[in-house]
Amino acid sequence: MESAKHAGDIAVAVSRAYGAEVMFTLSGGHVFPLYDGAVHENMRIVDVRHEQSAVFAAEATARLTRQPGLAVLTAGPGITNGVSGVATAHFNGSPVVVMGGRAPQSRWGSGALQEMDHPPLFETITKLAFTAGGADSIGQDVEMAFRTAVAPHRGPVFLDFYMDHLFSPSPAHEAETLTPSPLEPDSDALAEIARLISEAERPVLVLGSDVWMERAEDAARDFAEAYRLPVIPNGQGRGILPAGHELLVTRARGMAFSQADLVIVAGAPLDFRLGYGFFGGRDGAPLAKVVHLADAPSQLATHVGTAASTAGDLSLLFWGLRSACGEAGVSPKAYDPWLTRLTEASAAAIAGDAELLGSEADPIHPMRIYGELNRVLDDDAVVIGDGGDFVSYAGKYIEPRRPGCWLDPGPYGCLGTGLGYSIAARLARPSSQVVLLLGDGAAGFSLMDVDTLVRHRLPVVMICGNNGIWGLEKHPMQMLYGYDVAAELQPQCRYDQVVTALGGGGELVTSPAEIGPALRRAFDSGVPYMVNIATDPAIAYPRTTTGI
Incomplete structure (x- = not known):
């Protein structure tokens, strides 16, 4: 007869169902059942020399594969060593599940080795931080962790397990990895954004990391090319328009942002990297109007006024915006003089680099x-x-x-x-x-x-x-x-x-x-x-x- 499965087996099986293929960790006794589960489920284990590297590796896995990353940290200092990695995943919107060990519940409060209540450390830098309820609920708890991490806006989840629960038998759990219905962008907002684009003379489109994470890169490129909008990438938006593309004006970034009359920021926060959302205003001209497009309402800027904003599935948003611009009569040739100025400035900057390169x-x-x-x-x-x-x-x-x-x-x-x-x-x-x-x-x-x-x-x-x-x-x-x-x-x-x-x-x-x-x-x-x-x-x- 097949031996009864312990909670570590169930946790790893659910992780695999959600697309986690590698467990990044640094060895610790509190989480041995998770290692045993990885062996039983044929999940690769990559052990590192510092827990921060385990979390960073899980985060990079999420950003490169667009599947959730998994890090497993032992109790106490193993978990506190991973805090900076979790914070990085939080600011990057990376779907990472960090599983931690925890001193046994049967000894809780009596000074067991590395006894510490970890979730409060993570409350402000995760979408969810909690302790699994018990061996019987491990499957549901792990599923909740992954489901939360991958739902827009993506981000890290921390989950720890009492050591004695993790070693205990646990019932099998069939994960329901259903793709949630995409959030539809507001059609009225798209119409308003199209109107703003039709009235602009010097628009700029910023493509941020969430465009890549949302698998919206093709829709974004299609929209930019349809209306010949100058593009500046931000974060993992880099490469959506490849090097040398006629619309890519990265090297004229300063000119573009200082002289634009409309800046459309998609999939990136209006943070210090983008001047906190203040563009234009050069030589006494008014500030540029700003449009903010995000994958979830929680990501829309609140610290600065925007001319329009909307949230939703970014592919649907770009496709809808392309249609709305067509209905608004936006001409692909309308911005050619502006694009020419930016491409000439980019070419001059590139030529000027040659000596130092x-x-x-x-x-x-x-x-x-x-x-x-x-x-x-x-x-x-x-x-x-x-x-x-x-x-x-x-x-x-x-x-x-x-x-x-x-x-x-x-x-x-x-x-x-x-x-x-x-x-x-x-x-x-x-x-x-x-x-x-x-x-x-x-x-x-x-x-x-x-x-x-x-x-x-x-x-x-x-x-x-x-x-x-x-x-x-x-x-x-x-x-x-x-x-x-x-x-x-x-x-x-x-x-x-x-x-x-x-x-x-x-x-x-x-x-x-x-x-x-x-x-x-x-x-x-x-x-x-x-x-x-x-x-x-x-x-x-x-x-x-x-x-x-």
Whole structure:
């Protein structure tokens, strides 16, 4: 006879029914039944060296595959180590389920090892945080966690289990993984937005991460192309219009946002990256009208007035908006003069980049690295950014050729995501190049998880822009105070030797001519490989405080 299933078996079976294929974890006795369940259900287990990497890997899995990610953390410090990963998933709208161990209910209140009430820690950074009711309800509880995580607006859910419940027999549970009916956008709102578009002379369409997460990239591109709207991507909206597309005006971003009279923001919050929703207003002109489109009413901006807004399934929204614009008489040629100005500005900016992207300056200018990297990236390469100044250059000079190929920490700005993201990217895209761009500050948060890449045979090319400082802090402090403190790192620290010691490969690069050959060796190595590039600490990425 088949042995009775324990609660860990049921939890994993329901997780698989909802599309979770990999369990990211760091070993802990409180969650042994979940590991046993993964073995019984043939779910892959990837164990890491720090719990933050487990949650970051689960979050990147969700963002790359658009299926829920799963992280399993042991009780107490195992769970508190994962809090930043959960917060990152919250701000990115990533459907992640984090399962935690919990001291036994039979000993609760008597000081058991790592006894802690975890859900209150997560209440403000999850859609739901709760403790499973008991062994008999495990199936229903896990299903509720996944169902909540994947419902728009997507986000993380935390669920922990009393240890004695998790080890106990549990009844089988048949998960009802029904797709909820899509939320229909308001037709009156679409008509009003179409009217605003018909009256505009200088519109801009912003495509954000939720367009990708909602699988609305084709509908978005179809709408933009139908009416020839200039497009600026935000977050994982990058790649929906591929590099070189005639409507993509990323390099004229400042001009577009400062001179626009209508900005349509789809699938992105009106946060600091978009100037909090204030566009236009240049040379005494009025502020641009703003339209906000979101996947759920909870995501519509409330801190700034908008000319129109609506929420719903984003594919339905773009298709409906295309029809409404047709009824409003919007002409695809209406914005050609504006588009021409933006494309000419973009072309001029790109031409102006050539000197620094090929710079022979010594010490190395960070832009030279991206000039070399762009020559060797495949169309389906997954590029991951984890850092400050160095990764800001990547956002400007690397333009994805396909959607779903760019990962950065998102608006929460948490350093240390890189190794977890890399683990997930290699698993999710086994035939693609995976490139991790690290600042030397960010490298200090998670580089030990190179050991995870090595143990699980996950080759990743790591490029460290090593300027020996906390660049985001050092230069502003000097500007404000004339001095800086707590902003120095070891010059030319041998992060490559850390990778080599952990079983990968690596090298230190100190001259511009060495960058290209080193990158080719890294891609050809077939192992986790660090190209550690010493860059000029005097160069700071030019940025504004508004994100525009």
